[in-house]
Amino acid sequence: MTALNAAVREIADEMASRPDRGEVADYIPELARADPGAFGIAVIGPEGIAAAGDADAPFSIQSVSKVFTLTLALGLAGDRLWNRVGREPSGNPFNSIVQLERERGVPRNPFINAGAIAVTDVILSGHQPREALGEILRFLQFIAEDETIYIDDAVAKSERRTGFRNAALANYMKSFGVLENPVDFTLGVYFHHCAIAMSCRQLAMAGRYLAHSGRNPTTGFNVVSPERARRINALMLTCGHYDGSGEFAYRVGLPGKSGVGGGILAIAPGKASIAVWSPGLDANGNSHLGRIALEMLAKRMGWSIFGADVP
Numbered sequence: 001m002t003a004l005n006a007a008v009r010e011i012a013d014e015m016a017s018r019p020d021r022g023e024v025a026d027y028i029p030e031l032a033r034a035d036p037g038a039f040g041i042a043v044i045g046p047e048g049i050a051a052a053g054d055a056d057a058p059f060s061i062q063s064v065s066k067v068f069t070l071t072l073a074l075g076l077a078g079d080r081l082w083n084r085v086g087r088e089p090s091g092n093p094f095n096s097i098v099q100l101e102r103e104r105g106v107p108r109n110p111f112i113n114a115g116a117i118a119v120t121d122v123i124l125s126g127h128q129p130r131e132a133l134g135e136i137l138r139f140l141q142f143i144a145e146d147e148t149i150y151i152d153d154a155v156a157k158s159e160r161r162t163g164f165r166n167a168a169l170a171n172y173m174k175s176f177g178v179l180e181n182p183v184d185f186t187l188g189v190y191f192h193h194c195a196i197a198m199s200c201r202q203l204a205m206a207g208r209y210l211a212h213s214g215r216n217p218t219t220g221f222n223v224v225s226p227e228r229a230r231r232i233n234a235l236m237l238t239c240g241h242y243d244g245s246g247e248f249a250y251r252v253g254l255p256g257k258s259g260v261g262g263g264i265l266a267i268a269p270g271k272a273s274i275a276v277w278s279p280g281l282d283a284n285g286n287s288h289l290g291r292i293a294l295e296m297l298a299k300r301m302g303w304s305i306f307g308a309d310v311p
């Protein structure tokens, strides 16, 4: 067994037995059905894939989808995207509205809800909502090399019924001219891409281009340029965990993006694409055990981008 396999197995065993599991999100009612006892991990490293626990169980990727919509929007709009959304950490909860007023409807970064809604609006322009959503889903299926990835309609409907804050954020941005499309259309696509269901194994597969300078390491196909991959990683490090981003960088030391479904995609540049999932969240809405598992893994493998422990 490789060192990576051993680490992944031990981490999964420890996570399965820990009593502290965080709180499952319930503001989207359908997410409250998740089992707080679940834990999965999949790591695609230099020697192949190491997976353990519930690594093959699909979960709602929620805000992890924002990494992929950002990638698509940058492909469509290039640097013009940065006229519609900033690149600074927010220091506020993911669905905060106060900052938007101060900054005249231009969201701080593409990973808070307002920023991701603006990014979705860029992808939607020139398309019907159904086509735009198809583009996003097919992109994920392509980079993960898995056509079984799907949108969980029950989750999308549940969020549409209860997404009053996101509707407020979108309407507010619309009033400043930051959104081009009808608010309902943009929100519809946003709710549906948040409702994409993937397993840890599929998510780690999808993240490979970020670990390998924009390239799929098996096919050699370029998904984005090395510069773009670097920049997406920079945004994940500084903004990927909302107002828990500093703590995540401090403890884990890897670019990462979390979602309220309890998933985290983390990237060890040049080394590995990692997905963890445990539905219980901490106070910032990030997976409680997911973060702890990544901290253990990065330490054991010496993967922090800030350097390894000296043995």
Ligand SMILES: NC(=O)CC[C@H](N)C(=O)O
Residues within 6 Å of the ligand: 061, 062, 063, 064, 094, 095, 113, 159, 166, 191, 194, 258, 259, 260, 261, 285
């Ligand atoms: N942090 C998250 O994963 C939030 C995503 C969720 N769909 C929302 O808009 O509230």
